[in-house]
Amino acid sequence: MSEQVYRRAVMLSEEALLSNLEELRKLYGNSVTFAIPETLTARYEDKVASVVGSEAIDVDGLPFAELLGVGEIGGLHSAVWLRSHVLGIRDAAAGEGISYGATHILEHDSQIALAPVGFADGIDRKLSGSLSVLVEGHSLPVLGRIAMDSISFDVTDLTVTKIGTTVDIFRSESGFGFDRASQILGTTTAELAIRLSERAEVILCR
Amino acid sequence: MSVIARINEAALRHNLRLLSERVAPARLMFIVKANGYGHGCLDVSKIAVSQGITDLGCLEITTALEVRSVITDDSVNVLAWQFDQFDDISKVGENHIQLGVGNFVQLEQIAKIAKATGHPISVHLKLDTGLNRNGMRFSDWSRFVDFAYELETLGALKVVAVWTHIAETSDEHDDIARSDFEKARTIAEEKFGRKLTAHMAASSASFRRSEFHQDMIRNGGHVYGIPSFDGTSSREMGVIPVMTLVSSVLEVTEISEGNFEVTVSAGYLHGVPSYVAGKVEIAIAGQRFEILKVNAGTLIAVGSTRPIVGEEVYLFGDETNGEQTVREWGDAIGTLGDEICCRISPAVERRLV
Numbered sequence: 001m002s003e004q005v006y007r008r009a010v011m012l013s014e015e016a017l018l019s020n021l022e023e024l025r026k027l028y029g030n031s032v033t034f035a036i037p038e039t040l041t042a043r044y045e046d047k048v049a050s051v052v053g054s055e056a057i058d059v060d061g062l063p064f065a066e067l068l069g070v071g072e073i074g075g076l077h078s079a080v081w082l083r084s085h086v087l088g089i090r091d092a093a094a095g096e097g098i099s100y101g102a103t104h105i106l107e108h109d110s111q112i113a114l115a116p117v118g119f120a121d122g123i124d125r126k127l128s129g130s131l132s133v134l135v136e137g138h139s140l141p142v143l144g145r146i147a148m149d150s151i152s153f154d155v156t157d158l159t160v161t162k163i164g165t166t167v168d169i170f171r172s173e174s175g176f177g178f179d180r181a182s183q184i185l186g187t188t189t190a191e192l193a194i195r196l197s198e199r200a201e202v203i204l205c206r
Numbered sequence: 207m208s209v210i211a212r213i214n215e216a217a218l219r220h221n222l223r224l225l226s227e228r229v230a231p232a233r234l235m236f237i238v239k240a241n242g243y244g245h246g247c248l249d250v251s252k253i254a255v256s257q258g259i260t261d262l263g264c265l266e267i268t269t270a271l272e273v274r275s276v277i278t279d280d281s282v283n284v285l286a287w288q289f290d291q292f293d294d295i296s297k298v299g300e301n302h303i304q305l306g307v308g309n310f311v312q313l314e315q316i317a318k319i320a321k322a323t324g325h326p327i328s329v330h331l332k333l334d335t336g337l338n339r340n341g342m343r344f345s346d347w348s349r350f351v352d353f354a355y356e357l358e359t360l361g362a363l364k365v366v367a368v369w370t371h372i373a374e375t376s377d378e379h380d381d382i383a384r385s386d387f388e389k390a391r392t393i394a395e396e397k398f399g400r401k402l403t404a405h406m407a408a409s410s411a412s413f414r415r416s417e418f419h420q421d422m423i424r425n426g427g428h429v430y431g432i433p434s435f436d437g438t439s440s441r442e443m444g445v446i447p448v449m450t451l452v453s454s455v456l457e458v459t460e461i462s463e464g465n466f467e468v469t470v471s472a473g474y475l476h477g478v479p480s481y482v483a484g485k486v487e488i489a490i491a492g493q494r495f496e497i498l499k500v501n502a503g504t505l506i507a508v509g510s511t512r513p514i515v516g517e518e519v520y521l522f523g524d525e526t527n528g529e530q531t532v533r534e535w536g537d538a539i540g541t542l543g544d545e546i547c548c549r550i551s552p553a554v555e556r557r558l559v
Contacts, residue, residue, distance in 0.1 A: 005292045007266075007292070007293075037475050037502060037503065038553070039475045039476065039551050039553035039554075040475070040553075042553075063502070085292070087288065087289075087290045087340075088290060088308075088309060088340055090309075090334075090338065090339075090340075090343075091343070092338045096336070096338055097336055097337075097338065097373060097375060098337075098338050099337060099338070099339065099373070100337070100373060100374055100375075101373065101374060101375050102336065102373055102375040102379070112338055114339055114340060116266075116288050119541075119545045119548070119549075120239075120240040120545075120548045120549070122549065124541075124545075125541050125542065125545050126539075126540060126541060147339075148239070148240055148544065148545075148548065149239065149240065149265055149288065150288070150339060150340075152338065152339065163290050163291060163292075163311070164290075164291070164292060185481060186481050187474075187479070187480045187481050188480065190502070191474045191479075191480050191502075194474075194475065194502075195474060195475070195477075195549070195551070198551060198552050198553075199240070199241065199552070
């Protein structure tokens with residue numbers, strides 16, 4: 001069965017939520033609860049409740065970011081990341097630039113893929129030049145400036161990449177999760193993860 | 207709600223008028239993607255059309271269809287350009303959505319759907335001039351134009367425009383892009399035997415360089431009152447920032463004589479990036495307060511007057527209440543005002559004023 005293709009989706013891992021819940025119960029007891037901020041309840045509450053139970057959600061609880069594994073408590077798993085797909089692949093020649101201001105110049109003739117997500121999705125523009133994304137198990141550097149609605153990366157060496165291939169952003173397996181991003185930006189992992197594309201649907205996945 | 211984004215309709219109209227007059231007789235396509243740069247796509251689209259704007263740039267098919275549902279006048283062009291075979295374009299033709307196309311696969315997709323629905327689709331053929339994003343390379347342009355011509359003859363589509371998106375690397379590079387674009391335009395117009403609408407400039411080039419106007423320019427940031435290039439302010443450009451982000455004072459503590467720490471009901475959950483701390487100021491009763499820290503739902507600022515709990519706090523806006531502009535915020539944190547605006551949480555009410 002082919003994988004569902006998303007233009008942009010905030011992936012919410014059921015497995016990570018359950019493992020975080022278990023760890024946090026060890027630390028805070030079985031009645032530990034989590035507070036989903038008002039600005040996020042509509043997007044998250046039902047989905048999270050379907051995994052951890054509605055009794056685990058309460059306004060007086062621990063910050064929601066802890067359950068997502070992106071708060072201040074160590075040893076948890078990041079339960080969210082952004083998913084998109086390859087929207088186009090093009091040939092580009094050595095010496096040509098990528099994106100605005102041509103801050104990246106290609107050293108070789110390359111195949112450049114574009115994914116339709118950008119700083120409007122919480123991929124902070126200041127991560128231009130450092131961000132890597134996960135494509136078919138490979139961590140690929142994003143080339144040039146992150147635009148409002150697109151990022152580009154080199155897929156020359158990935159022979160099976162095509163339109164529709166999944167692109168994961170801020171997924172810990174890429175080696176560029178929220179921890180790396182927050183170090184570069186001087187912010188918290190919670191802020192980046194919680195404010196991940198608010199125009200994207202939240203998709204619960206196994 | 208503890209934070210409101212006021213959308214100043216008069217400012218939007220002013221900017222549209224100013225920028226349109228500046229580029230006339232070229233038309234101004236108003237870019238309303240990313241929820242109208244966070245301002246509320248449908249509201250700003252309606253205002254723009256009532257102000258005489260005839261072209262709206264939407265990026266995605268879904269956005270274009272939403273815009274079309276409120277802008278039913280077919281003489282207003284609604285353009286989407288970021289799509290692939292995973293996008294449903296079956297409603298595009300009958301809803302008079304125009305598509306920007308930059309590769310053969312997209313043309314084939316259009317041909318197939320037009321045949322199935324019986325509705326031809328109007329297209330803008332896109333040349334790449336250095337962004338390496340989604341346009342046709344110049345070396346393949348003639349072949350691309352020939353294929354589009356063939357599909358037009360079959361009744362699948364109608365070519366209405368040629369366009370590109372310049373990389374803004376330098377004026378010199380942009381001049382090369384313009385020269386290539388003019389050649390590409392000539393090739394297309396000769397093939398189709400008629401004049402096509404040509405557009406290449408976005409906010410920056412359209413404002414600074416009249417030779418980039420052609421038949422139409424595309425403006426997003428400037429229309430929202432956010433200058434896109436260095437060395438200028440909204441005021442100097444003559445545009446008015448459209449969004450004013452307003453919150454209120456939650457708590458006040460006198461930390462030392464004449465120094466007050468203020469807690470404001472706006473935080474990163476609403477869209478105030480935490481790294482503005484120490485870099486920007488907000489205004490309360492016309493006095494500036496420096497942001498010290500941004501929490502999830504609140505922020506802490508310090509100043510030398512005592513605010514009243516419940517008083518309005520101006521985070522950024524059009525300077526009327528002593529606040530900074532979003533462009534100044536962007537400069538302070540090394541990004542574009544556009545990024546800050548389009549990241550204001552959807553949970554924050556956009557209120558037309």
